[in-house]
Amino acid sequence: MKIFKFGGASVKDAAGVQNVVSVLKEVGFNDTLIIISAMGKTTNALEKVIHCYFENKNELKAAIQELIDFHGQILTTLFPNENATASDKVKLLFEELQGFLSWNKSPNYSFVYDQVVCYGELISTTIVSEYLNSCGVKNTWIDVRDVIKTDTNYRDAGVDWQQTQTKINQQIQKNQLYITQGFLGSDQNNFTTTLGREGSDYTAAIFAYCLNAESVTIWKDVPGVLNADPRHFKETELLNQISYEEAIELAFYGASVIHPKTLQPLQRKEIPLYVKSFVSPSGNGTAVTKGHRIEPEIPCFIVKKNQVLLSLSTLDFSFMVEENISEVFKLLADHKMKVSMIQNSAISFSVCITNKYDTLAELLSILKAKFKVDCYENVSLYTIRHFNEKAINGIEQDKEILLKQVSTETVQMVVK
Structure with missing residues (x-):
């Protein structure tokens, strides 16, 4: 089978959904499983719902x-003669969402987050599936929560591969077209879990691995994998081919075009990953495969914004040794801080982290009892793979460099 993934930008409105049909008719859809994200900025809008639920019930x-209203407008455009099936299914999903918010008693933010945010994908796939059927493209809608089983680490769940493999093989038959959701799974009690933000790519890799898929194609609004994010860098170039190892490195450092966990299952079975444009589906895009590490070999730029830089030293002027550093890492793990960069010397230890779960204040209060702490918030971490002097100079210009680290292939800089 082939696995296709369409992100939120590809189905951000009715025209986007119509374009998905055009793409499928152009490239073919036999023996295909399609994974679809929430429409446009729906996930952000659902996060606002969660915020109101906890902080401002009046809104x-x-x-x-x-x-x-947003999804209703899309339904009206796609089904001008009305489609009771599509409208009723979407209405039922919104009633489920409202029902959960009325009966839920759990104060666990991450649990509530997963039970609410999942409706973005459930609604988008319902609309796309019904529209495809109305266009004569017959498909089977699957609730991904029935097949991808996970632990209970809400908002960043770990996959139970054995259970997931069994359930996918039971439900998916060849020679059919399937539509399902990205990003979602369920725990042993059938509560919804999510695989981490942007986890739809990972969903594609899970299905590909379990089905021994022929390939995975991620359809995006860019021509393929670029050497830099065009939202942050003016000049970008298309990478024609990347090895699994190189793509994993780029993802590890924060390249947003491919989810960090996506590549390892594909590499294990050498399943090629293609990143193509849903605007120009016949374009070559980028191939991520076994082989040549990167072509063309040019500097690749990655930026992570809204980072936190912590610089620690001991209160008694002793060395920062294994015992101190292991204690720091345990505290980082306990507070769910994602580490982006580390650097240590005899008397200091610096770490660049992402405060995803808003636990920085609590972490600092513990650290300051044991260490001298300098904290820099809202800094940016720049990473350049295959750097040259011109690339480095371009980043350093007009910025205050707080920390810099250079290795054979990579330079990283924390800047204000």
């Missing part, structure tokens, strides 16, 4: 109505 109803 909760309006936040939900905003989502109902």
Whole structure:
């Protein structure tokens, strides 16, 4: 089978959904499983719903109505003669969402997050599936939560590969077209879990691995994998081919075009990954395969914004040794801090982290009892793979460099 993944930008409105049909008719869709993300900025809108649920109940109803109106407009455009099936299914999903918010008693933010945010994908796939059927493209809609089983680490769940393999093989038959959701799974009690933000690519890799797929194609609004994010860098170039190892390195450092966990299952079975444009589906795009590490071999730029830089030293002027560093790492893990860069010397230890779960204040209060701590918030971490002097100079210009680290292939800089 082939696995296709369409992200939120590809189905951000009715025209996007119509374009998905055009892409499928152009490239073919026999023996294909399609994974679809929430439409446009729906995930952000659902995060607003969650915020209102916890912090501002007075605005909760309006936040939900905003989502109902947004999807209602798409339904009206796609089904001008009305499609009771599509509208009823979407209405039922919104009723489920409102029902959960009315009966839920759990104060666990991450649990509530996963139970709410999943409706973005459930609604988008329902609309796309019904529209494809109306266009004569017959498909089977699957609730991905029935097949991808995970642990209970809400918002960043780990996959139970054995259970998932069995359930996928039971439900998926060849010579059919399937539509399902990215990003989602379920735990042993069938509560919804999510695989981490941008986890739809990972979903594609999970299905590909379990089905021994022929290939995975991620359809995006760019011509393929670029050497830099065009939202942050003016000049970008298309990478024609990348090895699995190189792509994993880029993903590890934060390249947003491919989810960090996506590549390892594909590499294990040598399943090629293609990144192509849904605007020009006949273009070559980028191939991620076994072989030549990167072509053309040019500097690749990655930036992570809104980072936190911590610089620690001991209060008694002793060395920062294994015992101190292991204690720091345990605290980082306990507070769910994602580490992006580390650097240590005899008397200091610096770490660049992402405060994803908003636990920085608590972490600092513990660290300051044991260490001298300098904290820099809202800094940016730049990474350049295959760097040259021109590339480095371009980043350093007009910036305050707080930390710099150079290895054979990579330079990283934390800047203000």
